Amino acid sequence: MSDSLVVHAGANQPVVFTQDELGWLPWLDPLVEAELTERHWAGLVDRSRAKSAYFRLLVHDPEILEARTKADKDIFYNTADGLPRAERELAAAATSRYNGCIYCASVHARFATVHSKRRDDVQRLLDEGVSADLGERWNAIVRASVALTSTPIAFDRQHVDELRRVGLDDADIVDVINSAAFFNWANRLMLSLGEPTRALTG
Amino acid sequence: MMSTETKDVIDLLAGIEPGSRLDVIRARRLQARENAQKSYTALFELADFAEVPAWERHAVAAFVAGIHGEPAAVSFYLAKLAGAMDRSELVETVKAEIERGKTEGPYGAFPAGPLSVEDKAGLIYRVAGDARRVLGARLAAALEHAHLLAFHPRDASSAAMQALLDAGWSSTAIVTLSQLVAFLSFQLRTVAGLRALGASLGPHAGGAARAS
Numbered sequence: 001m002s003d004s005l006v007v008h009a010g011a012n013q014p015v016v017f018t019q020d021e022l023g024w025l026p027w028l029d030p031l032v033e034a035e036l037t038e039r040h041w042a043g044l045v046d047r048s049r050a051k052s053a054y055f056r057l058l059v060h061d062p063e064i065l066e067a068r069t070k071a072d073k074d075i076f077y078n079t080a081d082g083l084p085r086a087e088r089e090l091a092a093a094a095t096s097r098y099n100g101c102i103y104c105a106s107v108h109a110r111f112a113t114v115h116s117k118r119r120d121d122v123q124r125l126l127d128e129g130v131s132a133d134l135g136e137r138w139n140a141i142v143r144a145s146v147a148l149t150s151t152p153i154a155f156d157r158q159h160v161d162e163l164r165r166v167g168l169d170d171a172d173i174v175d176v177i178n179s180a181a182f183f184n185w186a187n188r189l190m191l192s193l194g195e196p197t198r199a200l201t202g
Numbered sequence: 203m204m205s206t207e208t209k210d211v212i213d214l215l216a217g218i219e220p221g222s223r224l225d226v227i228r229a230r231r232l233q234a235r236e237n238a239q240k241s242y243t244a245l246f247e248l249a250d251f252a253e254v255p256a257w258e259r260h261a262v263a264a265f266v267a268g269i270h271g272e273p274a275a276v277s278f279y280l281a282k283l284a285g286a287m288d289r290s291e292l293v294e295t296v297k298a299e300i301e302r303g304k305t306e307g308p309y310g311a312f313p314a315g316p317l318s319v320e321d322k323a324g325l326i327y328r329v330a331g332d333a334r335r336v337l338g339a340r341l342a343a344a345l346e347h348a349h350l351l352a353f354h355p356r357d358a359s360s361a362a363m364q365a366l367l368d369a370g371w372s373s374t375a376i377v378t379l380s381q382l383v384a385f386l387s388f389q390l391r392t393v394a395g396l397r398a399l400g401a402s403l404g405p406h407a408g409g410a411a412r413a414s
Contacts, residue, residue: 016315
């Protein structure tokens with residue numbers, strides 16, 4: 001079998017960071033929903049994810065998708081303890097802003113706004129970038145996320161100390177590490193397997 | 203080839219022992235911890251490596267760890283590479299390419315428009331000519347793509363996908379390769395983060411609690 005590229009006109013490509021909903025178009029053929037087997041459904045974890053071209057593309061390799069999805073859910077949605085959801089989303093948005101993933105940043109900036117009610121601060125992160133002044137606590141989380149996102153990785157004892165000074169405990173700091181690290185995974189998939197569009201997609 | 207990897211690789215690379223303070227903190231996100239490990243096994247410890255053989259996976263992983271400047275992870279994945287493919291020339295070539303690929307990221311260009319002022323130029327890595335002979339066109343294309351993803355993912359393009367297709371990577375194999383490089387980007391950062399947190403907790407934070 002010889003696979004080929006899926007070409008898009010690119011006319012609707014977003015050129016700024018935004019909290020608006022965006023779509024995403026794959027550069028390789030996703031699997032077709034009607035042809036998914038039980039192995040693929042297990043990889044998708046939630047059946048509703050079969051509506052997304054992104055997940056139907058990733059489900060070409062179902063086992064890694066399943067493990068990744070389950071890690072993702074615990075890192076972001078397990079709010080029984082640890083860092084508030086808003087600040088996990090802030091770490092994801094800051095990571096995406098710094099790497100330059102307009103699609104990922106749009107989703108997680110929106111979530112940061114929903115959970116923090118600080119839409120203007122979130123928008124400043126998108127507009128001004130990771131050096132925007134968002135107040136002491138958010139600045140520390142953004143700086144830690146940026147240090148984790150740099151290659152070579154620049155996160156060190158000073159970032160840990162700064163997070164402690166603004167009130168994070170050890171478990172909260174692990175949530176920052178997990179959230180920023182996970183978006184270094186997500187950004188690279190979103191950026192390299194397709195492109196964002198201002199037109200809404202599945 | 204099957205192997206039995208039981209130890210949590212993030213714990214191994216970050217020096218976290220059972221019963222230590224960091225072990226207890228990590229246990230609060232058990233599903234994330236277990237699935238980070240399952241992600242590792244889904245990429246590297248398979249009964250059937252399908253379209254991407256073990257030695258290719260370990261070569262790419264060692265390269266990604268190397269260009270991140272994470273020596274413990276480099277040793278780990280190079281040892282796996284040597285175990286999967288008994289060919290010292292290959293290991294030496296990957297090591298040499300790591301040195302050629304080292305730079306600082308993230309850099310790259312944004313879509314033309316208001317963000318263009320933030321465009322940042324950087325190394326466009328290409329495998330050396332003699333290394334390409336050792337690695338083969340397929341692995342060489344994978345290392346070039348891995349470097350793009352590691353340092354300047356916002357430069358990713360459909361042309362980069364086409365380069366992989368041209369080098370013999372199928373859509374399914376490209377998804378696996380992309381997950382592998384992106385997973386490493388997560389794993390190495392989790393390790394570095396936990397190591398820094400552990401260092402701040404004092405000399406025994408990662409090690410087993412001792413009876414006194």
